[in-house]
Amino acid sequence: MSFLVRRCCLTHNVNIFFTQRRFRYKKKWATQLKEKSHTDRALEYFDIYYKPFYAKLWPSIRISLLSQQKYGALVNNFSIDEDTVNNLSQLGAFDIIQQARDTEPLVEKSEHPTIGEVVKEMDPFRDPEENMEPEPDNLDMFMPVKKVYSDKQIKKQEEIKQSLYSPKDVVKTVPCLSTRLPENLKLYVYDLGNVSDFPKPTTVKSNLLDYYLLDAASILPVIALDLVPNDHVLDLCAAPGGKTLAILQTLLTENLVCNDKCRNRNQRLINVLRYYTNRNKDTSSIQVTCKNGLQFTEPIFDKVLVDVPCNSDRHVALNEDNNLFKPGRIEERIHLPKLQSDLLVAGIKSCKPGGSVVYSTCTLSFSQNDGVIQSAFETIWTETNINIVVEDMQPLFSRFRNTFNFFPKCRFGQLVLPKLSSNFGPMYVCKINRLQ
Numbered sequence: 104m105s106f107l108v109r110r111c112c113l114t115h116n117v118n119i120f121f122t123q124r125r126f127r128y129k130k131k132w133a134t135q136l137k138e139k140s141h142t143d144r145a146l147e148y149f150d151i152y153y154k155p156f157y158a159k160l161w162p163s164i165r166i167s168l169l170s171q172q173k174y175g176a177l178v179n180n181f182s183i184d185e186d187t188v189n190n191l192s193q194l195g196a197f198d199i200i201q202q203a204r205d206t207e208p209l210v211e212k213s214e215h216p217t218i219g220e221v222v223k224e225m226d227p228f229r230d231p232e233e234n235m236e237p238e239p240d241n242l243d244m245f246m247p248v249k250k251v252y253s254d255k256q257i258k259k260q261e262e263i264k265q266s267l268y269s270p271k272d273v274v275k276t277v278p279c280l281s282t283r284l285p286e287n288l289k290l291y292v293y294d295l296g297n298v299s300d301f302p303k304p305t306t307v308k309s310n311l312l313d314y315y316l317l318d319a320a321s322i323l324p325v326i327a328l329d330l331v332p333n334d335h336v337l338d339l340c341a342a343p344g345g346k347t348l349a350i351l352q353t354l355l356t357e358n359l360v361c362n363d364k365c366r367n368r369n370q371r372l373i374n375v376l377r378y379y380t381n382r383n384k385d386t387s388s389i390q391v392t393c394k395n396g397l398q399f400t401e402p403i404f405d406k407v408l409v410d411v412p413c414n415s416d417r418h419v420a421l422n423e424d425n426n427l428f429k430p431g432r433i434e435e436r437i438h439l440p441k442l443q444s445d446l447l448v449a450g451i452k453s454c455k456p457g458g459s460v461v462y463s464t465c466t467l468s469f470s471q472n473d474g475v476i477q478s479a480f481e482t483i484w485t486e487t488n489i490n491i492v493v494e495d496m497q498p499l500f501s502r503f504r505n506t507f508n509f510f511p512k513c514r515f516g517q518l519v520l521p522k523l524s525s526n527f528g529p530m531y532v533c534k535i536n537r538l539q
């Protein structure tokens with residue numbers, strides 16, 4: 104029989120029997136090829152949850168997230184080389200902190216969000232076939248189960264819940280009190296539309312590196328701290344150390360505890376301190392700790408920075424490695440807003456009355472930004488007698504409007520949106536003052 108088939112194929116010039124094994128169609132490989140990558144999943148998530156909120160701005164934000172990010176060069180004040188600034192200027196870069204000093208603040212009435220409407224519009228639960236009326240809580244009343252959900256569907260629903268939040272009036276906002284831009288901070292960037300790279304930092308005379316490259320918007324949380332000489336500062340989630348270094352570059356304080364739960368990342372922070380400041384982790388004024396941030400609760404710090412783990416939008420949109428949108432990390436993702444809120448509550452508890460806490464993320468997720476501020480306020484009101492208010496940073500940050508593209512619709516914080524001509528961020532910053 105097989106001889107007959109073979110003959111038939113030969114006579115009809117059909118060569119399936121002679122196709123080399125490696126070129127044969129394999130169903131399994133074909134399905135694997137179609138499988139979504141982690142970056143695909145991240146973008147799909149953004150399109151579901153961010154697009155309705157950012158509306159007309161979304162196409163520009165999306166393309167910017169996928170394009171080359173812009174960096175800023177933070178000048179190292181501990182390396183005694185006057186040429187650094189000259190070299191950066193010769194490259195065509197300029198100091199955005201100086202530019203902000205020369206720019207008048209602009210007080211804009213922020214357009215408060217229509218998040219309720221947005222949520223209604225985007226509710227992925229909404230199924231035209233299904234009546235979504237809430238079911239009664241009364242257990243005496245027997246209600247037949249309409250649908251049994253699989254584990255996967257339950258996870259999906261939890262993900263939906265963690266991605267949205269319902270605004271409540273629990274947050275009190277006061278006008279901006281901070282007006283200072285730290286005298287010694289110098290952060291060089293290229294002009295709008297110029298996407299040149301900075302040369303790699305080099306070691307200068309003092310054996311220290313001359314500048315540190317970071318997303319220029321990372322300077323905003325440090326400015327929001329409004330440091331004054333000898334402030335006792337806690338950087339709760341500090342590694343790999345970009346913002347820690349910026350705090351030190353203000354030359355206003357070395358009275359600093361930098362903490363990070365992750366040992367490997369902490370090592371990177373220690374290296375930053377070594378290569379940029381000559382301090383090692385055991386100098387009396389800078390202390391590096393490796394604890395769970397939730398353990399900090401003693402009110403002993405004047406200023407606290409809570410730069411939490413988040414969706415890290417740029418990273419997950421572009422990198423397969425260590426991607427939070429890996430299917431196996433869904434639980435971690437679902438629990439992020441709760442972890443962020445708990446870390447912020449710990450930061451508020453660690454702050455002295457009269458001090459300030461700055462919360463920051465590098466995500467566009469409104470549940471991880473304004474949503475976390477609201478949830479931390481709820482916890483503080485209900486579980487403690489601490490009194491806090493949000494300080495509106497818009498007037499001070501408006502001095503950076505020539506560099507950063509701010510979203511006008513946040514309820515509490517300020518958010519830098521990526522834009523092709525100034526591709527910084529996302530960076531969300533919210534300042535909370537502890538009154539009591």
Ligand code: SAM
Pocket residue numbers: 321339340341342343344345346347362363364365368394395396397410411412413
């Ligand atoms: N501030 C850093 C900088 O500017 O370089 C970036 C911090 S990164 C956004 C968030 C950090 O939080 C990660 O290094 C992570 O290891 C740390 N982290 C996560 N969970 C934590 C926890 N429970 N306590 C303290 N740190 C935590």
